[in-house]
Amino acid sequence: ETGVTQSPTHLIKTRGQQVTLRCSSQSGHNTVSWYQQALGQGPQFIFQYYREEENGRGNFPPRFSGLQFPNYSSELNVNALELDDSALYLCASSGGGTQETQYFGPGTRLLVL
């Protein structure tokens, strides 16, 4: 196992609500990236955090926001949920001498009704 954990494992929300997903990075890793994976697609890069600062962002609207804490754990917040936000949300941690190799958590499955 990678040592990357995510919570919750599953979540059901309704359109317009807000959601917070959490990720604990692997010990020694200072970088966390978040991805959205729709059914049958590859993961899409949302953003990356390095030492508590956003370090890069994909093509996602501002209602997708994040945070990284001093212990390098991270949150993904999504406001005003839309039906198309239903997906598997993955976080990946990297760092500790192999900066670019990313290790994924098991993901959070979000269903928006």
Place this chain on the structure above:
Amino acid sequence: RKEVEQDPGPFNVPEGATVAFNCTYSNSASQSFFWYRQDCRKEPKLLMSVYSSGNEDGRFTAQLNRASQYISLLIRDSKLSDSATYLCVVLNTGGFKTIFGAGTRLFVKA
């Protein structure tokens, strides 16, 4: 054009077969390349990094051609346990933006 494109699947092969996956990328400044494996309803797991000199790990061989912006993965002597989706991954600008291909599904049959 997508930034990372992979062979459309699925690939259906018998045990023991050799199978090759291809991937092309559009950004010539891309810096790092990987193959990940994803089992059904699981997270992606690193299979191997891809280097310009090519690299091999047991039955798996990865190649990178920067001039053609092309990455490949060769699996020899396929096993039933190789059945999964194989994802091509490209990192740009120091890893700040990671781009996954859509994946190629492999089914290995007995």
